[in-house]
Ligand code: ADP
């Protein structure tokens with residue numbers, strides 16, 4: 001057992017005092033490219049990571065749910081299943097459970113969707129930095145799906161596990177996010193990236209084999225203070241841009257990313273300057289993601305790296321969701337010897353960026369980036385070498 005499995009088991013023992021039936025894992029995720037378009041019906045290309053969340057869990061036949069986290073301290077949360085089912089699915093009702101709103105929201109959504117889940121004891125421990133854009137929340141939600149599926153023999157597939165997890169995050173935890181995070185944390189595969197069309201949910205795996213390169217994840221450690229309000233602002237701007245385009249064309253396009261770049265050339269004159277920039281990011285990022293998957297499948301890391309750079313530049317200039325810390329860390333990475341590309345990943349304004357660096361130089365490059373970042377920003381970042389892992393609902 002690794003240290004996080006041991007921590008989950010020790011937490012289980014501390015709070016519940018007996019041996020857990022099962023130890024399960026759900027990964028975190030990093031999005032390679034396709035940023036801020038999962039709510040615009042675009043394509044995304046994330047990987048599931050070997051860092052994630054572990055659970056020690058057992059079924060209870062008395063309908064009680066008890067939840068503890070090795071990372072949060074405090075008492076275990078204890079709720080009867082019937083009491084949970086009586087709660088309205090809104091943040092006001094789940095807020096009092098603090099972090100446990102995520103797993104409780106998932107249990108409530110599963111049961112409301114007709115899955116025969118019931119009481120359980122679960123203790124969790126995470127190896128992901130929380131609140132850093134590597135989706136510790138989706139990891140915890142999908143983990144809860146995996147736990148309930150295992151304990152109650154549920155016929156739950158990855159698509160439904162992600163939809164229910166997303167519903168829990170939106171309705172119960174009150175975070176308005178797209179489907180990407182839950183989807184990749186549910187169905188990701190080791191050594192693969194997943195190309196997901198967030199409109200149709202069509203998806204396919206692409207081998208992610210960077211050869212002599214390593215994917216660095218660079219955590220700016222910048223608190224994401226602006227992220228939530230700006231995220232909602234961007235979503236509203238994209239909706240407004242789509243409305244204007246649909247009205248002008250007399251069409252009913254379902255999402256911005258259903259517009260191809262050539263078509264966009266014809267309609268962008270209709271948009272006011274700010275909305276034009278937002279929409280241009282969505283349309284061009286969607287095209288870049290499709291190309292990126294092709295380059296990955298051919299092992300063309302050079303051109304894949306160029307797309308990472310173009311993606312960051314679009315997020316910086318058109319979508320305006322990067323900020324000083326992310327731009328600083330990305331520029332430091334790009335200046336480093338042999339780096340093929342770098343970009344922010346996740347919601348932006350803080351959180352993480354990625355870079356494709358030669359493996360033989362990864363350590364010295366990481367040190368150099370960290371030193372330049374400290375010099376410019378005044379505090380330390382953290383840099384990890386990304387490793388991929390199977391998710392609990394991985395498809396063959
Ligand atoms: P991100 O998903 O980018 O890591 P979020 O703010 O969406 O950031 O989710 C972080 C929240 O998820 C934490 O504040 C906590 O409520 C919950 N969470 C994640 N991992 C754990 C864990 N190991 N134990 C308890 N709660 C967790």
Ligand code: MG
Pocket residue numbers: 135136137138
């Ligand atoms: Mg999250």
